[in-house]
Structure formats: C-alpha cells, structure tokens
Amino acid sequence: MKNIKDEIIKKSIELGISDIKFTSIEIEQAAITRYQHWIDSKFHSSMHYLENNFEKRTNVQLILEQAKTVIVCALNYYPGDYSTNNKDFGKVSRYAQGKDYHITFKNKLALLAEFLQEISPNSNSKVYVDTGAIFERYFAEKAGIGWQGKNGNIISPKIGSYFFIGIIITDVEFETDLPIKNHCGTCNLCLQICPTQAIVSPKIIDSNKCIAFWTIEAKPYQEIPSTIADKNQDWLFGCDICQEVCPWNKKFAKVTQIQDFINPNNSLISLTDIIQMEQEEFSLKFKDSPIKRTKLEGLKRNAFALIHSKNSKT
Numbered sequence: 020m021k022n023i024k025d026e027i028i029k030k031s032i033e034l035g036i037s038d039i040k041f042t043s044i045e046i047e048q049a050a051i052t053r054y055q056h057w058i059d060s061k062f063h064s065s066m067h068y069l070e071n072n073f074e075k076r077t078n079v080q081l082i083l084e085q086a087k088t089v090i091v092c093a094l095n096y097y098p099g100d101y102s103t104n105n106k107d108f109g110k111v112s113r114y115a116q117g118k119d120y121h122i123t124f125k126n127k128l129a130l131l132a133e134f135l136q137e138i139s140p141n142s143n144s145k146v147y148v149d150t151g152a153i154f155e156r157y158f159a160e161k162a163g164i165g166w167q168g169k170n171g172n173i174i175s176p177k178i179g180s181y182f183f184i185g186i187i188i189t190d191v192e193f194e195t196d197l198p199i200k201n202h203c204g205t206c207n208l209c210l211q212i213c214p215t216q217a218i219v220s221p222k223i224i225d226s227n228k229c230i231a232f233w234t235i236e237a238k239p240y241q242e243i244p245s246t247i248a249d250k251n252q253d254w255l256f257g258c259d260i261c262q263e264v265c266p267w268n269k270k271f272a273k274v275t276q277i278q279d280f281i282n283p284n285n286s287l288i289s290l291t292d293i294i295q296m297e298q299e300e301f302s303l304k305f306k307d308s309p310i311k312r313t314k315l316e317g318l319k320r321n322a323f324a325l326i327h328s329k330n331s332k333t
C-alpha cells in the first residue's frame with residue numbers, strides 16, 4: 020500500500036493539511052485505564068457526554084466494521100500573538116478566533132476520504148474532528164504526529180501545539196508510522212504557570228479547574244466558581260496560557276496559511292460590547308465562529324466574571 024499512502028500524503032499537502040500520519044486501530048489497555056481513571060476522578064466535570072459510548076471509544080471496529088487504519092491529520096491554526104492585560108478587553112484563545120474548525124477541517128478530510136475512495140474503490144472510511152467518541156490525542160501520539168506534552172496537548176516538532184487533530188478511520192490497510200520521542204524533558208513551565216493548577220499531574224487536566232472548560236464548555240447557567248474566576252485575568256473564551264509558555268511553541272509555531280483561522284476582530288473583544296450585546300448581533304457576529312458555543316448568556320457570564328477579576332486586581 021506504499022503507493023496509495025504516497026498519493027494520500029500528496030493529496031493532503033494539496034489540501035493544505037499540515038501533517039498526516041498512519042497508525043493501526045489497536046488501543047493499549049493502559050490508555051483505556053487512564054481514560055477510565057480520568058472519568059472516575061470526575062475530571063470531565065459536567066461534560067457528561069464523555070462518559071458515553073465507552074465501547075466505541077475503546078474499539079474502533081464498532082465505529083467502522085473491518086477498520087484497519089487510523090489516519091491522523093494535523094491542521095495548523097496559529098494566528099500569531101497578541102497583546103494582553105488590557106482592562107477593557109477579553110482574549111479569545113487562538114483556536115477560536117477564526118471560522119469554526121469543525122467545518123473547515125471536516126471539509127478537507129471529506130475531500131481526502133473521497134480521494135481515497137477513488138483510488139481504492141471498494142474501501143470504506145469515516146471522518147471525525149473533535150466530536151466523535153475517539154481518543155484523538157492517543158492516536159495522534161501513536162501515529163507520530165507529535166508527543167503529548169505535560170500540558171496535555173500534542174506537540175509537533177514541526178509546528179508546536181497550535182493545531183487541530185482530524186481523523187479518518189478506514190478499512191484500507193496502510194504501512195504504519197512510528198511514535199516519536201517525548202521532548203518535554205525536565206521542563207515544567209506549563210504546570211508552574213497554570214493559574215488555577217488545573218494540570219494536576221503531567222498530561223492530566225482537571226476540567227473543574229480549567230479556564231478553558233469554564234469559558235467554553237460550562238453551560239450558560241453554571242456560575243464560574245470564584246476560585247477560578249478570580250485567577251483569570253484575561254480570557255473571555257478558552258485559554259492558551261499553558262501553550263503560550265511552551266518553548267516548543269515559542270520556537271516552532273508558524274502562522275497558519277489558512278485564512279479562515281485568522282480574524283483579528285475576534286482576538287481581543289470589548290467586554291462592554293459583550294455586556295450590551297443583543298441576541299441578533301451575537302448571532303450575526305459569531306455565526307461561523309466557535310464562540311457561538313457558549314451562547315450569548317454564557318459569553319456575558321464570562322465577561323462579567325472577567326470585569327470583576329480585572330477590577331479587583333487594580
């Protein structure tokens with residue numbers, strides 16, 4: 020299957036995909052145990068959907084019968100850096116500044132899967148970005164896209180960690196790629212800098228303490244606990260602190276070529292604008308943006324919490 024693999028790689032480059040690797044469908048028991056332990060520890064907080072589909076999550080053949088290979092793709096979203104500590108503005112994490120990646124990335128993967136179907140006509144494939152019951156980081160690490168850093172993110176030696184992971188599960192058997200070495204070494208910067216100590220041990224994030232969870236995933240009616248809100252000085256939606264500090268991003272993050280992911284209007288947002296915003300304006304401004312996930316009420320909650328924490332700092 021060497022030729023088909025080369026053709027798929029070539030096509031992925033044409034589609035603007037940043038990296039692609041191939042691995043087998045097997046999942047080590049240690050990874051399953053680790054996930055179960057994370058759930059048992061309630062580190063998923065109120066994201067109850069992560070308790071579902073355990074069978075599928077741990078057996079790819081329940082998603083696609085006869086599945087043989089997991090093709091893992093990386094898509095760089097890094098829009099560059101921006102200033103901080105502005106009293107009147109809240110920061111949006113880099114992944115959410117542009118258009119919703121679920122659409123942009125899925126379209127690219129669908130085209131790649133279609134191409135695979137053309138060159139291997141009897142094959143079957145399924146495409147996933149983020150929303151499936153799939154151990155995306157596990158497969159990304161196993162395939163050699165990068166290693167899992169102590170901040171939990173997969174770090175690519177080519178582009179750092181500001182990239183999305185997308186998956187194609189296929190019944191075509193490919194020659195597999197090998198994992199790469201973990202280069203965190205003795206560095207502990209992410210654990211030290213996380214303002215809420217959400218990285219409870221290397222690679223393990225307690226969502227109950229994570230600013231990204233509270234500002235993206237918590238339901239609009241959930242109040243952000245003051246123990247978290249008071250330690251968040253900057254972030255209106257998401258959090259990049261543990262990635263910003265990472266030496267691998269400082270060295271290797273390259274601004275994405277995908278214009279969809281760059282939108283300076285959504286990088287720093289006026290907190291007063293959010294508080295005064297009506298539903299109609301919210302729906303229009305964030306129509307194609309990941310920010311719409313919090314709904315207007317959730318974004319207002321984040322803005323009020325941020326104003327409070329910024330004011331109590333000064």
Ligand code: B12
Pocket residue numbers: 047048049050051053054057066069112113114148149150151152153154155156157160167170171172173174180181182183184185222223224226229231232235236256257258259261
């Ligand atoms: C739930 C979730 C969250 C939660 C929990 C985060 C977490 N670290 O688990 C919250 C809301 C906090 C979150 C935040 C963010 N997220 Co998120 N999130 C997810 C989601 C949906 C599931 C992750 C999950 O299963 N976590 C449970 C833990 C236990 O699993 P895990 O970290 O993936 O680790 C696995 C393996 O690495 C393996 N493993 C780890 N160590 C070891 C050791 C051994 C010995 C073995 C065998 C296995 C093993 O075991 C784990 C289980 O398989 C994935 C998409 C997906 N379907 O996977 C996106 C995903 C992980 N998120 C993503 C992103 C971009 C983010 C944010 C950067 C967004 C932001 N800027 O605010 C932050 C980063 C926070 C952080 N430091 O992790 C990307 C990560 C891309 C990358 N380069 O790694 C993903 C992959 C989405 C995507 N398709 O691109 N997220």
Ligand code: SF4
Pocket residue numbers: 170212213214215216217218224228229230231232258259260261262
């Ligand atoms: S995303 Fe922010 S709050 Fe969550 S672990 Fe990283 S630094 Fe900590």
Ligand code: SF4
Pocket residue numbers: 168169170171202203204206207208209210261264265266267
């Ligand atoms: S900051 Fe250091 S320890 Fe954390 S992920 Fe980056 S290299 Fe690893």
